[in-house]
Amino acid sequence: MPVDIDIDHVARLARLELSDEERERLRAQLSLILEHAAKVSEVATADVPPTASAIPRPTVLRPDVPTPSMGPEEALANAPDREDDRFRVPRIVEVE
Amino acid sequence: MSGDELCDLTATELRSRLVEGEISPSEIVESCLHRIEVLDGQVRAFLTPTPDLARERARAVAELARAGTSPVAGIPIALKDVLTTRGIRTTCGSRILETYVPPYDCTAWARLSAGGSILLGKTNCDEFAMGSSNENSAFGPVHNPWNLDTVPGGSSGGSAAAVAAGEAVWALGTDTGGSVRQPAALCGVVGLKPTYGLISRYGLIAFASSLDTVGTFTRSVRDAAMLLSVLGGRDPMDATSLDQPARDYTASLSGEVRGLRVGVVREALGEGVEPGVRSGVRSAIDRLEGLGATVGEVSLPHADYALSAYYLIAPSECSSNLARYDxxxxxxxxxxxxxxxxxxxxxxxxxxxxxxxxxMLGTYALSAGYYEAYYGQAQKVRTLIIRDYERAFASFDVLVSPTSPTTAFRIGERTDDPLAMYLSDVFTIPANLAGVPAISIPCGLDEKGLPVGLQLTAPVLGEELLLRVADALEHELAFDAVPGLVRG
Structure with missing residues (x-):
């Protein structure tokens, strides 16, 4: 069954700006891929437990000992924009 | 060019010549750099070559290489551009990281570097390792050295092509759904995807964390065993790293397969497989039987659903991992x-x-109201795939199949049809979903003169057995064809 997808809603969740042409192409392609992928429901019955990781490991904790970490210059070296020792970003909230 | 210069030899051969003092690391590096200069304009395997660093490093490790204590000392390597290298641009084949210079080394390279390995450069790949043809790189496609009009496979296409063309002695790639094995098959080299968690993922820029695996491209199975001996073993920097000690995987290469039970995956030799691939793999299986292995048929009944499950799980994890590019x-x-x-x-x-x-696919599959129907169901199929393998390995020691249903296809042939492209990985994806180790070795050429890859699969942490069978078969097959481009 073809899957009808609200492309604008999903693109906003994914924080992706799409052109009109991309939106149309993705609508068609995702519908087709999801129709194919929905095959999983043919065999995934209620009695089958899910697997998140093929080789599960218990949560690994390191000893609680302080170790040196990256300094600010190194951490900021790839920043698109900075101010002093901080990442600079455009306005996040409205200012009255 | 003749195909028998230093850059065309196996690491095993180079190592013994280094230890004998017959050659120096600098000579090997110059041989590779010359080959890159002559061929890479056509092959385009490298995104960021590091010739000056390689020359400097070759001089620095000369003594270590002569001493022979580390199997990787003095031997040049290429790294897929999703593996971080401190101070060296790492792009993931993407515009979004075009100028990114990592402040740290991935563990895989840190271990090689400590062992005296020499970096030749970073290789082209599908953007964030997503693809089967290398055509999804933002920096243009890689061309297969066997036929420049065809793809090298993907996503680690640059690493595979570099090894096939003699531009590097060996290389690292990553394999999330077949991205080492499939390009290895299409380029006629050996591609190993170890057990999930055997090689640390620290510094492997994440695509799908529950599937991502560092893997190797080499000219022989013995070379793969040598590399794995340095790369494998527990790393505290990766919480999914298995509690395994480093070990010498070459010790298990006895050449002996008598009495081993080899299961031929029934589903993988049916329709959709090119005749040249089928006959190449069939005749290699006969040779394995000739060596004394017991061959039988085995079924992985849910393999048909693996592709569907993969294209829900991998995009879901990808949508989450790639949120960091903001x-x-x-x-x-x-x-x-x-x-x-x-x-x-x-x-x-x-x-x-x-x-x-x-x-988009992953965001949709994880979004409210759809999570159970898509991601939840796909995780159940993953359980069924794991059970398939458990059942198969109760009767067989290793499984055999083609690596890819086709040999190298033409550039542009599948770019407009994502589903057709996804089918390239139909035989490699199940091993990622189950975490088991698998290897692709070349087993001949098809009627177009393109290499055919054969895949062997072993149970979790069955690397020693896997490499032993692959090595024995490799010797029996004696595949020694070289791309025409390299013969000159």
């Missing part, structure tokens, strides 16, 4: 009125079509 801490930023607009524009401009497709 124009704030590193990578591209496209300005906007506010942070939301900046992020949307940055990601819209920075990601290519396949990455956007998978982010």
């Amino acid at each position: 124009g704030v801490r590193y990578g591209l930023r496209v300005p906007g009125e506010d942070s939301m607009q900046m992020m949307m524009r940055t990601r819209g401009a920075g990601f290519g079509p396949e990455v956007k497709r998978r982010i």
Whole structure:
């Protein structure tokens, strides 16, 4: 069954700006891929437990000992924009 | 060029000549750099070659290489550009990381570097390792040395092509759904994907964390065993790293397969497999039987559903992992009125079509109301795939199949049809879903003169057995064809 997808809603969740042409192409392609992928429901019955990781490991904790970490210059070296020792970003909230 | 210069030899051979003092690391490096200069304009395997560093390093490790204590000392390597290298640009084949210079080394390279390995450069790949043809790189496709009009496979296409063309002695790639094994098959080299967690993922820029595996490209199975001996073993920097000690995997290469039970995967030799691939793999299986192995048929009944499950699980994990590219801490930023607009524009401009497709697919599959129907169901199929393998390995020691249903296809042939492209990985994906180790070795040429890859699969942590069988078969097959481009 073809899957009808609200492309604008999903693109906003994914924080992706799409052109009109991309939106149309993705609508068609995702519908087709999801129709194919929905095959999983043919065999995934209620009695089958899910697997998140093929080789599960218990949560690994390191000893609680302080170790040196990256300094600010190194951490900021790839920043698109900075101010002093901080990442600079455009306005996040409205200012009255 | 003749195909028998230093850059064309196996690491095993080079190592013994280094230890004998017959050659120096600098001579090997010059041989590789010359080959890159002559051929890479056509092959385009490298995104960022590091010739000056390689020359300097070759001089620095000369003594270590002569001493012979480390199996990787003095031997040049290429790294897929999703593996971080401190101070050396790492792009993931993406515009969004075009100028990113990592402040740290991935564990895989840190271990090789400590062992005296020499970096030749970073290789081209599908953007964020998403693809099967290398055509999804933002920096243009890689060309297969066997026929420049065909793809090298993907996503680690640059690493596979570099080893096939003699531009590197060996190389590292990553394998999330077949991205080492499939390009290895299409380029006629050996591609090993170890058990999930055997090689640390620290510094492997994440695509799908529950599937991502570092793997190797080599000219022989013995070379793969040598590399794995240095790469494998527990790393505290990766919480999914298995509690395994480093070990010498060459010790298990006895050449002996008598009495081993080999299961031929029934589903993998049916329709959709090219006749040249089928006959190449069939005749290799006969040779394995001739060596004394017991051959039988085995079924992986849920293999048919693996592709569907993979294209829900991998995009879901990808949509989550790639959320970090937001124009704030590193990578591209496209300005906007506010942070939301900046992020949307940055990601819209920075990601290519396949990455956007998978982010959208994953975001949808994880979104409210659809999670159970898609991601939840796919995780159950993953359980069924694991059970298939458990059942198969109760009767057989290793499994055999083609690596890819086809040999190298033409550039542009599948770019408009994502589903056709995804089918390239139909035989490699199940091993990632189950975490088991698998290897592709060349087993002949098809009627077009293109290499055919054979895949062997072993149980979790069955690397020693896997490499033993692959090595024995490799010797029996004695595949020694070289791309025409390299013969000159």
